[in-house]
Amino acid sequence: MSTAIEEARELFKDEVVTNAISRDVELPYGAGTAVLITLDNGHDHTKPNTFGPGGLLSLDAAIEAAKARTDIVAVAVTGKPFIFAVGADLTGVPAIQTREQAEAIGKLGHDTFRKLGELDVPTFALVNGAAMGGGVEVALHCSYRTVSSGVPAFALPEAFLGLVPGWGGTYLLPHLIGAEKALKLIVDNPLAQNKMIKGKQVFEMGIADAIFEPADFVEESLRWAAKVVKGDVTVERPEVDKGEAWDNAVNMARFVVEGKLHGAAPAPARAVELVAAAKTATRDEGFDAEDQALADLIMSDELKAGLYAFDLVQKRAKRPAGAPDKSLARKVTKVGVVGAGLMAGQLALLFARRLDVPVVMTDLDQDRLNKGVDYVHGEVDKLLKKGRVNQDKANHLKALVTGSLTKDAFSDADFVIEAVFEKMEVKQQVFAEVEAVVSPRRSSPPTPPRCPSPRWRRSSSTPSGSWASTSSTPSPSCRCWRSSAATGPTTPRWPRRSPRRRS
DSSP: OOOOHHHHEEEETOOOOOOEEEEEEEEGGGGGEEEEEEESSSSSSTTTOOOOHHHHHHHHHHHHHHHTTTOSSSEEESSSEEEOOOOBBBBTTGHHHHHHHHHHHHHHHHHGGGGGGGGSOOOEEEEEEEEEEEHHHHHHHHHEEEEEEOOOEEOHHHHHHHHOOOOTHHHHHHHOOOOOHHHHEEEEEEEESSSBBBBHHHHHTSSSEEEGGGGGHHHHHHHHHHHHHHHHOOOOOOOOOOOOHHHHHHHHHHHHHHHHHHOHHHHHHHHHHHHHHHHHHHHHHHHHHHHHHHHHTTTSSHHHHHHHIIIIIIIIISOOTTTOOOOGOOOOOOEEEEOOOOHHHHHHHHHHHHHOEEEEESSSSHHHHHHHHHHHHHHHHHHHHHHHSHHHHHHHHHHHHEEEESSGGGGGGSSEEEEOOHHHHHHHHHHHHHHHSSSSBBBBOOOOOOSSSOOOOOOTTTTTTEEEESSSSOOOOOEEEEEEETTEEEEEOOOOOOOOOOO
C-alpha cells in the first residue's frame, strides 16, 4: 500500500467502512456458480453505503478473491436493502492536505472499480436502491446492469458539490449512452438543483440493460444474468455517435455552463472538458485525466465552500451542532393552538402532518373557529387533489384537527403554541389563561412578537413561568424570548435586522 494511501486512510479514520461481503450463489438453469458481492456498512438505509479508503480496499479484496478463482462463471455486485451505494465518503476530504493525497484517492477508486470490467468472467451490477456518484460508477464498470423499478434516486451529483465524476463516470457513461445523455446526468442535472432520476429512467436512457420489480429484484436479476451467461439473452446496445453529435453535445454543455456560472465554479466546466476529451482518449488516458481533475478540485476553495454549504443545509439542518439527544425529548401526544387565523391554521396542519397527533384550536367565537378548521380541511383537500396524500390519509388528517371555544381542551396537551393578535396585553392574557389549565409539565412557547419591549418581568398572575412586558412602547432593539410553562425562558430569538436605508 502506498504512503499516500496510508495517509489518506489516516485522514478518514472516522470512516464508516462499507464492507464488500462475498458469497457463492448457484445461478438458475444450470448456468454455474457466481460470486455475489453485497455492499453493506452494517447500518440500515438511513446511513447509506459510501466509499472511503477502507471501503475501496474492502471491495478490491473481494474482487481479487473472485479473480483468483477458476470455478465461477460471473461476479455480481449489489447493495444492502434500499441502498446500492451513494458515492465517495466526503467526511475526510476537508482534512486532505496535499495534492498527492487527493490524487491517491482518485487512483485507488479507479484501480479498484476498473477490475470489475477487466475480469475474465462477465460482471453484473444489480442496482437495487439509491445509487449516486461512485455507486453509479461501480455499476458503469460492470459488463451488464440491472435496475430496480423502485430506485428513488440515481445521479452523478459531483458537479453540484464542486467535483467531477472521478472514478470513470466522465469516460464510461458517454461511451455507453452518448455524450448528450451523459452530459445531462453529469452537468445539467447537478446544475438543476441536483436533480435525480428514477429506476425507470435509468433503463430508458440505456444505462441499465434490464429492469425488474423491487419485491424479487435480486432473484430476477440473477435469473437474467444466468441467461446472459448461457447465451440465451444477448444485450444489444445502440452504437454511440462519436462524430458531430458528440461535438454538438459538448458545445451545448459549454454554452449552458457559461451561461449559468460565468466561470464562477470550475467543476462543471472541467466535467464538460473531460467528456470532450473522452471522445478520442483511451481508457487509461480518460481515467488519468479524471485523477488529475479530482486532485485539482479537491484542493480548491470552491470544493471547501461547496462541502460546507452541503453540510450546513443537509446535515446540520436535520441535526444541529450541539443539539440535545433526541432521547431526552418528551413525547408529544397532543398539540394545542391558541387562535384560529391563517397562521394558526398553518401551524395546526404542520403539527398534524409532521407529528400525526390530535391538534385542537381555540378562538373567541364559533364562526372564527369554524373558519380555522375549514381552512385546514381545505388545505388537506388540495393535497389530496395533487396526489400528495390518499383518501384515507386525508380523512385521517382532517379528523386530527378539531376546534374548541374553551382552553380546557388544552388540559392534556403536551405542547401549546399561541398565534394571536400582536398585542402584548393580549398575549399576557392568553398565557395566563393557558397556564391555568395546562399541566406544569407541558410546554407553552409563544410565537415571538414582531416588536415587543426589551424589558421583561415575570407576571405575578402567572407564577409558573410566562413572561410579560413592563412597557408597552415598542423597541426595534428588543429581544424576543421563548418561554416554557415548566421551565421559564430559554433561548433568545433575535429579530431580523431591518435593511439599511441607502443614501
